[in-house]
Amino acid sequence: MSDKTSRHHVAFYLNGELTRVQGDDAFMMLAEWLRKRALRTGTKIVCAEGDCGACTILRAFEPTNSSKKPTFMSMNSCIATVAQMDGSHLVTVEGLEVNGELAPAQAAMRVCHGSQCGYCTPGFVMALSGALEVKTHLDRKTAANYTTGNLCRCTGYSPILDAAEKAKASETHNLSKRYLTNQNLQQLKKEIKLPVLLSDTQGRLFSAPMRLQDACKFCAKHKDTRMVAATTDLGVQTNKGRPLPKHLLSLQNIPELYEISTSKTSLVVGARASLSRLRKATEKRIPEFSKFLDLFASPQIKNVATLVGNLANASPIGDTIPFLLASDAVVHAAKFSAGKVIKRKIPITEFFLGYKKLSLKAGEFITAVEIPLTSQTTSIKLFKTSQRKDLDISAVSAALSIETSKSGDIKNAALAFGGIAATPVRIHKLETFLVGKPMTQKLLDRALDLLNDEIHPISDVRGTGAFRRVLVHQLFSKYIHEHFAMGGSA
Numbered sequence: 001m002s003d004k005t006s007r008h009h010v011a012f013y014l015n016g017e018l019t020r021v022q023g024d025d026a027f028m029m030l031a032e033w034l035r036k037r038a039l040r041t042g043t044k045i046v047c048a049e050g051d052c053g054a055c056t057i058l059r060a061f062e063p064t065n066s067s068k069k070p071t072f073m074s075m076n077s078c079i080a081t082v083a084q085m086d087g088s089h090l091v092t093v094e095g096l097e098v099n100g101e102l103a104p105a106q107a108a109m110r111v112c113h114g115s116q117c118g119y120c121t122p123g124f125v126m127a128l129s130g131a132l133e134v135k136t137h138l139d140r141k142t143a144a145n146y147t148t149g150n151l152c153r154c155t156g157y158s159p160i161l162d163a164a165e166k167a168k169a170s171e172t173h174n175l176s177k178r179y180l181t182n183q184n185l186q187q188l189k190k191e192i193k194l195p196v197l198l199s200d201t202q203g204r205l206f207s208a209p210m211r212l213q214d215a216c217k218f219c220a221k222h223k224d225t226r227m228v229a230a231t232t233d234l235g236v237q238t239n240k241g242r243p244l245p246k247h248l249l250s251l252q253n254i255p256e257l258y259e260i261s262t263s264k265t266s267l268v269v270g271a272r273a274s275l276s277r278l279r280k281a282t283e284k285r286i287p288e289f290s291k292f293l294d295l296f297a298s299p300q301i302k303n304v305a306t307l308v309g310n311l312a313n314a315s316p317i318g319d320t321i322p323f324l325l326a327s328d329a330v331v332h333a334a335k336f337s338a339g340k341v342i343k344r345k346i347p348i349t350e351f352f353l354g355y356k357k358l359s360l361k362a363g364e365f366i367t368a369v370e371i372p373l374t375s376q377t378t379s380i381k382l383f384k385t386s387q388r389k390d391l392d393i394s395a396v397s398a399a400l401s402i403e404t405s406k407s408g409d410i411k412n413a414a415l416a417f418g419g420i421a422a423t424p425v426r427i428h429k430l431e432t433f434l435v436g437k438p439m440t441q442k443l444l445d446r447a448l449d450l451l452n453d454e455i456h457p458i459s460d461v462r463g464t465g466a467f468r469r470v471l472v473h474q475l476f477s478k479y480i481h482e483h484f485a486m487g488g489s490a
């Protein structure tokens with residue numbers, strides 16, 4: 001399964017058993033593989049789109065350069081391939097009980113009647129068991145947050161939350177203690193020393209090199225390479241019938257790309273850093289963004305999904321993009337040319353060329369996103385408007401940032417909206433108009449007219465163009481009223 005330079009299989013622990021997978025099986029979606037090959041049928045598949053949580057499993061992973069012990073976190077197994085699990089420790093619902101004794105979340109679900117048809121139950125149990133790895137007990141609100149990504153169609157949520165409140169973490173069932181033993185951690189490190197190159201019978205290749213240089217070379221060799229991050233976008237498309245592209249490149253085995261480094265002036269987020277880690281890393285430095293990420297998807301998605309994936313997916317309603325636009329973020333890209341790695345920095349305002357069209361060149365991919373930190377006199381507010389508060393796609397999102405001078409005049413304005421054009425956009429004319437002026441009701445009225453002229457929102461299933469205009473108007477107005485303490489209703 002290996003030669004001197006590559007490994008043609010991936011390796012991970014599944015419920016404490018070292019597991020190696022190669023060939024066609026490695027290209028399967030993990031939930032399918034768990035059910036059909038590993039016969040762990042407790043993991044259910046309902047939506048196959050990352051929405052319902054029935055396929056939730058727990059994964060513990062740390063890059064090889066990290067000395068931190070990994071923590072088990074929930075993820076959806078229906079939209080990730082087996083290949084992406086290389087170097088992970090996985091636990092399915094079958095791995096929870098100890099000598100026939102149910103784990104705390106399972107026992108509590110039974111006592112509190114948290115299950116009727118039972119189809120969603122393993123998913124809830126896994127999400128709650130993940131929570132009990134880091135908390136000794138759960139209050140209702142915490143349990144509801146951890147299970148945002150789990151849907152139940154018959155029980156109703158009250159008995160499930162009763163069960164969550166009743167369940168207490170138990171030493172006997174602690175998954176880290178049972179499965180992340182020194183022996184398992186060491187053994188897995190030994191197993192994954194070579195870069196991964198997988199192939200299947202349809203001629204597809206999945207490459208997970210260990211050095212940036214080798215990733216760049218793979219892209220240079222295979223011009224049609226598709227980057228793979230956590231596949232929370234790509235996996236949904238695949239399950240909807242769009243086949244996985246022929247050449248897949250994952251940066252999952254390049255440790256430095258998991259880093260989030262901070263300096264006085266910026267935050268550099270590596271291509272593999274998950275949104276959950278980013279949420280934590282921005283808690284103090286960019287609290288508004290950290291809080292905003294609470295509204296992004298579910299824990300299962302955020303525990304794996306990347307900022308870079310959100311950016312490169314280039315959806316007009318990609319929720320992090322207005323923030324990146326308003327922050328004047330810089331995209332770090334790399335490619336192989338003339339025998340070496342060429343690195344390039346692209347200002348985000350030049351990154352989107354049209355609907356899902358990026359300014360990346362052939363063979364070039366993103367290695368990181370640099371987010372400049374704003375001055376203390378700048379106030380940034382982020383908004384997401386959707387029909388449901390949790391786990392819903394935005395109709396309109398916004399990042400509105402204004403810096404005010406000591407005299408009260410507007411010094412800088414960065415106003416970005418998603419959901420109103422083919423790509424998320426900055427409202428440049430309005431920004432220029434505002435600079436150098438003190439905010440008054442008269443100026444706001446004029447600004448709202450200009451804003452109305454500058455946007456051309458489209459109509460789709462999430463709202464008509466007219467509705468989106470109203471949303472944009474209201475969000476801007478609300479922000480200005482709050483920022484300048486203007487009083488009155490927005």
Ligand SMILES: Cc1cc2nc3c(=O)[nH]c(=O)nc-3n(C[C@H](O)[C@H](O)[C@H](O)COP(=O)(O)OP(=O)(O)OC[C@H]3O[C@@H](n4cnc5c(N)ncnc54)[C@H](O)[C@@H]3O)c2cc1C
Nearest residue numbers: 050227229230231232233234297306309310312318319366
């Ligand atoms: C249930 C559910 C809820 C969601 N909720 C939200 C939400 O609230 N808000 C929101 O904005 N999105 C949401 N999403 C979409 C998705 O989770 C995000 O866009 C996520 O950030 C994608 O990251 P990823 O790592 O999974 O990317 P992937 O799916 O792996 O990749 C996405 C795209 O980026 C490209 N790509 C990946 N890495 C690179 C790279 N290094 N260089 C160049 N291209 C690259 C891929 O080729 C692909 O085209 C949701 C998805 C699901 C399934």
Ligand code: FES
Nearest residue numbers: 046048050053078
């Ligand atoms: S099956 Fe619904 S989230 Fe995976």
Ligand code: FES
Nearest residue numbers: 116117120152153
């Ligand atoms: S118990 Fe039937 S879907 Fe939840």
